[in-house]
Amino acid sequence: MLKPGPVWAAGAMSGTSLDGVDAAMVLTDGQRILDFGRTDYRPYSETEQEVLRAALGRWPGEPGVEAAAEVVETAHAELLAGMVDARLIGFHGQTLAHDPQGMSGARRTHQAGSGRVLAEVLGRPVVWDFRSTDVELGGQGAPLVPFFHFAAAQWAGLSAPVAFLNLGGVANVTWLDPRAAGPEVAGALLAFDTGPANAPINDLVHARLGGARDEGGALALAGRADMDLVERFLAHPFFLRIPPKSLDRNEFPDLLKSVERLSDADAAATLTAAAAAAVARGFEHFPEPPAALYVAGGGRMNAALMVELARRLNCPVAPVEDLGLDGDMLEAQAFAYLAVRVARGLPTSGPSTTGVAALVGGGQLSAPS
Numbered sequence: 001m002l003k004p005g006p007v008w009a010a011g012a013m014s015g016t017s018l019d020g021v022d023a024a025m026v027l028t029d030g031q032r033i034l035d036f037g038r039t040d041y042r043p044y045s046e047t048e049q050e051v052l053r054a055a056l057g058r059w060p061g062e063p064g065v066e067a068a069a070e071v072v073e074t075a076h077a078e079l080l081a082g083m084v085d086a087r088l089i090g091f092h093g094q095t096l097a098h099d100p101q102g103m104s105g106a107r108r109t110h111q112a113g114s115g116r117v118l119a120e121v122l123g124r125p126v127v128w129d130f131r132s133t134d135v136e137l138g139g140q141g142a143p144l145v146p147f148f149h150f151a152a153a154q155w156a157g158l159s160a161p162v163a164f165l166n167l168g169g170v171a172n173v174t175w176l177d178p179r180a181a182g183p184e185v186a187g188a189l190l191a192f193d194t195g196p197a198n199a200p201i202n203d204l205v206h207a208r209l210g211g212a213r214d215e216g217g218a219l220a221l222a223g224r225a226d227m228d229l230v231e232r233f234l235a236h237p238f239f240l241r242i243p244p245k246s247l248d249r250n251e252f253p254d255l256l257k258s259v260e261r262l263s264d265a266d267a268a269a270t271l272t273a274a275a276a277a278a279v280a281r282g283f284e285h286f287p288e289p290p291a292a293l294y295v296a297g298g299g300r301m302n303a304a305l306m307v308e309l310a311r312r313l314n315c316p317v318a319p320v321e322d323l324g325l326d327g328d329m330l331e332a333q334a335f336a337y338l339a340v341r342v343a344r345g346l347p348t349s350g351p352s353t354t355g356v357a358a359l360v361g362g363g364q365l366s367a368p369s
């Protein structure tokens with residue numbers, strides 16, 4: 001249904017930190033990125049955040065999930081209505097629960113919000129539910145941004161293996177070789193979640209000081225990390241697992257508790273060091289050292305986290321802005337790009353990104369009636 005050649009698509013992402021929705025436009029044929037377009041952001045109100053928070057960890061049909069879906073759909077409809085030039089929408093939704101290992105009795109993942117509803121409201125085709133097929137076929141269902149990272153590296157003209165790191169609530173890393181013919185080719189990519197990143201730092205600041213985050217990493221910079229606690233954190237079985245692997249937001253419940261007896265600054269420094277140490281552990285899995293690490297996501301604004309990363313890694317660490325990319329919008333852009341891939345029947349994940357046995361084109365396409 002999409003005519004051949006490049007199309008403008010809009011992607012939207014509601015991330016684990018529950019702050020709001022990012023949307024961004026990308027001109028792509030599903031393989032190459034030809035241009036980046038408009039971006040926009042729609043914060044969730046406090047009431048909306050409460051509705052979403054109350055539904056975390058829940059599956060479809062459980063209490064609070066319908067209300068959460070409505071919040072997600074309304075926010076996306078408002079934001080995406082402004083992106084009038086988009087021929088196709090990529091709608092990630094809000095992850096409420098993610099259980100690719102089947103610990104809850106079934107292997108499943110749940111992103112709140114219906115693309116069917118959004119397609120009707122916006123009067124445009126919507127690709128959504130990007131993760132379920134991958135999980136059903138035995139994959140982790142995440143991370144999905146790596147195929148886009150590959151295209152972004154080619155867009156930036158890179159010619160040696162590099163890594164991209166997303167520092168959101170959870171961190172995920174992609175090692176890639178831009179000389180490969182495409183992201184689906186063996187040896188082009190290795191991607192996985194590295195561990196918790198901003199989520200425990202935010203939770204600490206919220207619990208102790210009532211704030212939303214450690215602004216600029218100032219609190220952590222004023223403290224000293226307890227390296228025994230960092231080592232204990234690294235003993236978690238997640239770090240022994242061979243990638244690909246993905247994390248649920250609440251998989252490290254003891255991390256915040258472990259810093260209980262420390263001062264505010266030392267606790268922040270410890271959680272920050274733990275996030276960086278988890279990334280460094282991730283580097284041990286790379287096929288070869290990357291020429292540089294390019295960082296996206298809100299965590300790149302945390303100077304303490306960036307310093308800790310640079311100290312632990314044997315390569316330059318820089319924000320993705322050094323490549324001309326927008327570190328706040330990479331995930332939204334990724335779902336625009338992935339939507340076009342789905343509409344064109346191209347794969348969006350594979351053995352080296354989600355661990356699924358074969359290449360998968362995840363995502364449902366809903367057209368307005």
Ligand SMILES: Nc1ncnc2c1ncn2[C@@H]1O[C@H](COP(=O)(O)OP(=O)(O)OP(=O)(O)O)[C@@H](O)[C@H]1O
Pocket residue numbers: 014015016017018019166167168169170171198199201202213214215216217296297298299301302331
């Ligand atoms: N100026 C800043 N100083 C310190 N930390 C910051 C700053 N700006 C953003 N952050 C951190 O980044 C987080 C938001 O990051 P981002 O928007 O990339 O996450 P997300 O997309 O919601 O998460 P995920 O990628 O896990 O889905 C904030 O919650 C905060 O912890």
Ligand SMILES: CC(=O)N[C@H]1[C@@H]2OC[C@@H](O2)[C@@H](O)[C@@H]1O[C@H](C)C(=O)O
Pocket residue numbers: 016095098109141142143144145146166168169170171172193246247331
């Ligand atoms: C299940 C889920 O929503 N996972 C998110 C989350 O946030 C960061 C990390 O954990 C990553 O695995 C993923 O998001 C990005 C967009 C991804 O799929 O690449």
